Amino acid sequence: MLDIAPEKVSHVIVRAREIDTKVDAWDEPGDEADAASVLENRGDDATEAELRAFIAGLNVDESVSLVALMWIGRGTFEPDELGQAKETARAERVNPTEDYLLGVPLLADYLEEGLDRLGISVEDAEEGIL
Numbered sequence: 001m002l003d004i005a006p007e008k009v010s011h012v013i014v015r016a017r018e019i020d021t022k023v024d025a026w027d028e029p030g031d032e033a034d035a036a037s038v039l040e041n042r043g044d045d046a047t048e049a050e051l052r053a054f055i056a057g058l059n060v061d062e063s064v065s066l067v068a069l070m071w072i073g074r075g076t077f078e079p080d081e082l083g084q085a086k087e088t089a090r091a092e093r094v095n096p097t098e099d100y101l102l103g104v105p106l107l108a109d110y111l112e113e114g115l116d117r118l119g120i121s122v123e124d125a126e127e128g129i130l
Contacts, residue, residue: 002068002069002082002120003061003064003065003086004061004066004069006115006120006121006124008062009069009111009115010125010126011054012051012066012101012107012108012111013111014108014126015047015050015051015054016051017108018047019045019051019102020106020108048102051098051102052102055097055098055102056096056098060093063093063097064086064089064090065086066111067085067097067100068082068085068086069114069115070104070107070111070114071088071089071114072085072113072114072117072118073109073110073111073112073113073114073115073116073117074110074113079117079118079119
């Protein structure tokens, strides 16, 4: 059983997707019209800061479940190994969870896949978020 509400996982998925869709800051002079049409990813990005704070605010059990869920979505563990994944996440926890997770490429995809593999409807969980 996950020790984090699916709605909280969905919040992380939505915010991680927002971060993933951004591009590096525009730096081509003379292309201002095009620059205005894209999202820019800057070091002081408010979405990333909000997501970091959200993940940092989770309790230990929620953080462990979030990492385990990502691993299940990535295929490191099978759904029936959720308990083992949580034990491993708890034992290997040395860095802040937000640093670890935000350094994982395709984080949103892995979390969504993890929910799906555990039989949890992503669409139902996202209803309160979007």
